Amino acid sequence: MGKTIAEKIFDAHKVESPEEGIFVLNLDRVFCHEITTPIAINDLVSRGKDRVFDPEKIKAVIDHVTPAKDSKTAEQGKIMRDWAARQGIKDFFDIGQNGVCHAIFPEKGFVRPGYTVIMGDSHTCTHGAFGAFAAGVGTTDLEVGILKGVCSFKTPESIRINVSGSLKQGVYAKDVILYIIGKIGVNGATNKVIEFTGPVIDRFSMEERMTICNMAVEAGGTCGICTPDMTTVNYLWKFIEDDFDSKEAALKDYSQWASDSDAHYSDVIELDVTDLEPVATFGYKPDQIKTIAEMEKTPVDQIYIGSCTNGRIEDLRVAAEVLRGKKVSPNVRAVLSPATPDIYKEALKEGLIEIFMDAGVCLTNPTCGACLGMSNGVLADGEVCASTTNRNFNGRMGKGGTVHLMSPASAAATAINGYITNSALYKG
Ligand SMILES: CC(C)[C@H](C(=O)O)[C@@H](O)C(=O)O
Numbered sequence: 197m198g199k200t201i202a203e204k205i206f207d208a209h210k211v212e213s214p215e216e217g218i219f220v221l222n223l224d225r226v227f228c229h230e231i232t233t234p235i236a237i238n239d240l241v242s243r244g245k246d247r248v249f250d251p252e253k254i255k256a257v258i259d260h261v262t263p264a265k266d267s268k269t270a271e272q273g274k275i276m277r278d279w280a281a282r283q284g285i286k287d288f289f290d291i292g293q294n295g296v297c298h299a300i301f302p303e304k305g306f307v308r309p310g311y312t313v314i315m316g317d318s319h320t321c322t323h324g325a326f327g328a329f330a331a332g333v334g335t336t337d338l339e340v341g342i343l344k345g346v347c348s349f350k351t352p353e354s355i356r357i358n359v360s361g362s363l364k365q366g367v368y369a370k371d372v373i374l375y376i377i378g379k380i381g382v383n384g385a386t387n388k389v390i391e392f393t394g395p396v397i398d399r400f401s402m403e404e405r406m407t408i409c410n411m412a413v414e415a416g417g418t419c420g421i422c423t424p425d426m427t428t429v430n431y432l433w434k435f436i437e438d439d440f441d442s443k444e445a446a447l448k449d450y451s452q453w454a455s456d457s458d459a460h461y462s463d464v465i466e467l468d469v470t471d472l473e474p475v476a477t478f479g480y481k482p483d484q485i486k487t488i489a490e491m492e493k494t495p496v497d498q499i500y501i502g503s504c505t506n507g508r509i510e511d512l513r514v515a516a517e518v519l520r521g522k523k524v525s526p527n528v529r530a531v532l533s534p535a536t537p538d539i540y541k542e543a544l545k546e547g548l549i550e551i552f553m554d555a556g557v558c559l560t561n562p563t564c565g566a567c568l569g570m571s572n573g574v575l576a577d578g579e580v581c582a583s584t585t586n587r588n589f590n591g592r593m594g595k596g597g598t599v600h601l602m603s604p605a606s607a608a609a610t611a612i613n614g615y616i617t618n619s620a621l622y623k624g
């Protein structure tokens with residue numbers, strides 16, 4: 197019987213299997229941010245175990261609320277800052293260099309095919325876009341990971357979702373993943389790895405693959421995973437060129453992280469997205485999906501472009517294309533948080549920031565901020581936001597607020613009209 201990518205990664209990292217179906221794995225990366233890591237740090241300190249397994253393999257960032265907005269968030273930042281200095285963690289991104297964890301860590305080349313990655317954050321699944329096994333974990337696992345560089349997992353059962361066809365104008369990776377979650381439901385992949393395959397995924401850029409893998413957890417998935425290919429090699433090339441003689445050699449090496457044709461999946465789902473229309477969520481669960489056409493004219497108070505799902509340069513390019521020469525409706529507040537400083541700089545260089553500012557969009561520094569209703573665009577009771585983020589839970593962006601998840605193109609078009617709008621209206 198052949199093996200899936202996840203099974204191959206497990207085999208290569210297995211330390212032991214203390215009982216049937218449980219694997220203790222060596223970790224290549226432990227990622228940290230200031231919301232969950234300080235709890236682990238404080239506990240380690242109180243137990244006299246203020247150590248890290250390998251400062252090179254730990255990468256840390258202050259991203260959720262930055263600059264600090266109050267004493268609590270200032271304290272969280274301080275704990276991270278002091279810990280990174282004390283433990284010699286060189287890859288620590290603090291104010292001025294910081295961005296959303298799942299955008300900045302891939303951008304720095306920290307994730308490679310075949311890696312095992314954990315973080316105390318549910319959207320760690322994003323990094324599976326590189327053909328890595330990347331999972332969000334709780335504080336206890338994070339603590340063990342920081343101290344010993346291992347983590348235990350159940351046998352990785354995989355679901356394969358094969359996406360074929362071609363996307364219509366105005367339909368993006370975000371629409372595809374929302375559609376998939378709408379199909380399989382918020383528990384459709386609970387405790388499973390979702391392996392995304394097929395010609396549509398093959399044509400996707402790394403950014404688009406990250407958007408897809410990012411939301412695997414919204415269907416209950418432990419991890420999303422894509423097969424590494426030349427797109428992966430091209431993205432990583434500047435970080436790996438000293439390790440390989442050529443891109444072909446890198447690809448050959450990374451090809452070991454591909455599922456065998458006779459690998460076992462708990463389910464295989466075939467989806468043709470040729471007829472897919474732009475979609476958005478309604479209600480408070482990410483599997484509540486309607487087409488933008490069905491939602492058209494739903495009024496919004498705010499639009500938000502940003503987050504680890506859709507705050508990358510390609511997202512900003514698409515939004516700017518829609519907003520070029522247009523104005524944000526006077527009834528709407530438009531907030532945009534580029535996900536990292538490099539994305540911000542690139543957007544500035546390409547003239548996108550000017551387009552946004554001319555349209556009346558408020559730009560914030562790179563941060564999670566409004567995505568989880570912590571800062572920079574919190575909703576008031578009863579307000580509605582069209583957002584490029586990944587969670588529409590009740591009150592997510594502010595108590596009593598409602599979130600409609602959608603693509604950056606749809607959010608930008610919605611900003612112009614003040615109600616949910618298909619971006620195709622504004623093309624060309
Ligand atoms: C703060 C953090 C624990 C949380 C998560 O795990 O996802 C956050 O990033 C979110 O998106 O709600």
Ligand code: SF4
Binds near residue numbers: 260296297298317567
């Ligand atoms: S951008 Fe949003 S979803 Fe992503 S890590 Fe930050 S808070 Fe979580």
